[in-house]
Amino acid sequence: MVFCVLLGASLGCRSQESPYFVTYDHHMEEPGNLEIETYTTMGIPRSGQHFYVAPYMELEYGVTGRWTSELYLEGQGTAGDSAVFTGWRLENRFRPFKREHFLNPVLYLEYERTSEATRIQKEIVGGGPDVTSPNSELQPTKNHELETKLILSGTTHDWNIAGNFIVEKNLSKSEGFEFGYAFGFARPLASLASGNECRLCQENFIAGLEFYGGLGSTEDGFSVHNTVHYVAPVVSWQVSDNGSIHFSPSIALTHEGSPVLIRFGYSYEIRGFGNKLAQFFGGKR
Amino acid sequence: MRVIGVTVLVIGFIGAVFAQNILYQQDPKWQAPPDAIAKPNPLGQKPDATAGGKKLFQRNCVECHGTTGTGLEKKHAADLQLATVQQQSDGALFWKITNGNTDRGMPSFSRLPELQRWQLVLYLRTLKPEVELPSKATAR
Numbered sequence: 248m249v250f251c252v253l254l255g256a257s258l259g260c261r262s263q264e265s266p267y268f269v270t271y272d273h274h275m276e277e278p279g280n281l282e283i284e285t286y287t288t289m290g291i292p293r294s295g296q297h298f299y300v301a302p303y304m305e306l307e308y309g310v311t312g313r314w315t316s317e318l319y320l321e322g323q324g325t326a327g328d329s330a331v332f333t334g335w336r337l338e339n340r341f342r343p344f345k346r347e348h349f350l351n352p353v354l355y356l357e358y359e360r361t362s363e364a365t366r367i368q369k370e371i372v373g374g375g376p377d378v379t380s381p382n383s384e385l386q387p388t389k390n391h392e393l394e395t396k397l398i399l400s401g402t403t404h405d406w407n408i409a410g411n412f413i414v415e416k417n418l419s420k421s422e423g424f425e426f427g428y429a430f431g432f433a434r435p436l437a438s439l440a441s442g443n444e445c446r447l448c449q450e451n452f453i454a455g456l457e458f459y460g461g462l463g464s465t466e467d468g469f470s471v472h473n474t475v476h477y478v479a480p481v482v483s484w485q486v487s488d489n490g491s492i493h494f495s496p497s498i499a500l501t502h503e504g505s506p507v508l509i510r511f512g513y514s515y516e517i518r519g520f521g522n523k524l525a526q527f528f529g530g531k532r
Numbered sequence: 533m534r535v536i537g538v539t540v541l542v543i544g545f546i547g548a549v550f551a552q553n554i555l556y557q558q559d560p561k562w563q564a565p566p567d568a569i570a571k572p573n574p575l576g577q578k579p580d581a582t583a584g585g586k587k588l589f590q591r592n593c594v595e596c597h598g599t600t601g602t603g604l605e606k607k608h609a610a611d612l613q614l615a616t617v618q619q620q621s622d623g624a625l626f627w628k629i630t631n632g633n634t635d636r637g638m639p640s641f642s643r644l645p646e647l648q649r650w651q652l653v654l655y656l657r658t659l660k661p662e663v664e665l666p667s668k669a670t671a672r
Contacts, residue, residue: 265643274640274642275639277639278634278637309639311634312634312635312637312638313634345631345633346631347630347631402642404646405645405646405647407643437645438645438647438648439645439647439648439651440584440585440588440648441583441584441587442580442584443583443587444587518595519595
């Protein structure tokens with residue numbers, strides 16, 4: 248009921264959404280806003296693999312103008328196998344500089360409590376996830392992982408260009424440090440806003456391309472040997488004042504992992520969530 | 533009839549004054565650099581673009597600045613109708629929309645395309661205090 252009250256009370260909409268699924272840019276959630284996102288990664292199998300669907304939900308909250316926090320809940324279902332809840336993640340992004348620069352750094356820190364069966368592939372590190380072993384083998388192994396990213400992103404002539412360097416450490420076992428990357432660029436299809444309300448106008452679409460993959464680990468050597476790499480066109484469409492739809496087919500550039508990942512999702516933003524929540528409980532914010 | 537008209541005008545004026553966030557104080561540290569202040573609005577000769585600016589304002593700004601820009605809906609938001617705001621150059625307003633002032637709750641809108649931010653500046657120029665005209669008042 249609280250949720251419905253808050254949802255019903257939300258007004259307005261947000262500025263345009265980033266279309267990327269893996270790459271992070273420097274734009275933070277607006278302070279006090281909550282964004283609810285539901286995404287799915289579908290893995291098209293090679294021979295010997297099974298089709299899988301890995302849905303996940305993100306709750307993204309703007310703590311301040313330069314600090315955004317997110318909670319992820321994720322699962323996975325594999326054809327001919329089982330469906331499992333694969334765990335949760337808590338991430339924080341900090342933007343050290345106040346002003347816009349040509350390249351804007353953002354520091355990213357994430358704690359994960361996920362099983363080996365995780366397949367959302369929100370990022371790829373090391374050699375990528377195991378998409379061949381059955382869930383019965385993978386699910387019992389739970390990992391505590393710490394992940395950091397250096398996000399560099401800037402906007403020039405309406406093009407956003409963003410690059411992420413990823414370092415992940417499994418705290419549960421000795422795997423050394425695993426590395427990964429993501430790089431993307433995107434722009435809105437129209438620069439000017441039309442005067443009328445329209446949903447199919449070009450200004451409501453952002454399209455781009457992203458690349459992501461693993462860069463090995465300190466155990467295997469810092470290299471791209473036996474790692475997974477994808478190229479992915481991305482598009483987002485602002486379908487309502489508060490909501491947007493995202494879609495991206497990722498094509499594997501190497502013979503590891505799934506040959507194609509289909510990603511899609513919907514995000515909905517509740518503006519002023521922090522204030523509304525405080526008011527609901529009698530606060531004065 | 534004339535007395536009623538003047539009374540309504542005075543009440544309207546007082547109401548408009550009190551509707552504004554006249555206590556708004558600019559953050560002295562939040563100043564656009566000289567080169568940004570000097571930037572002209574590339575849409576300055578395209579008043580048609582103002583309608584798009586209004587739409588963007590309603591989407592992105594009313595949450596804090598209110599539908600009329602008076603900034604009442606959130607205490608610390610600027611009253612965009614005040615002279616202290618309207619006297620700033622187009623370039624300065626564009627710079628402030630782009631960079632935000634995150635310590636004071638104003639987010640950066642750099643994710644909007646550059647021309648859309650200039651459209652917002654165009655629309656900000658249309659925000660004026662709402663004072664009822666005598667003809668309107670007496671017609672009621």
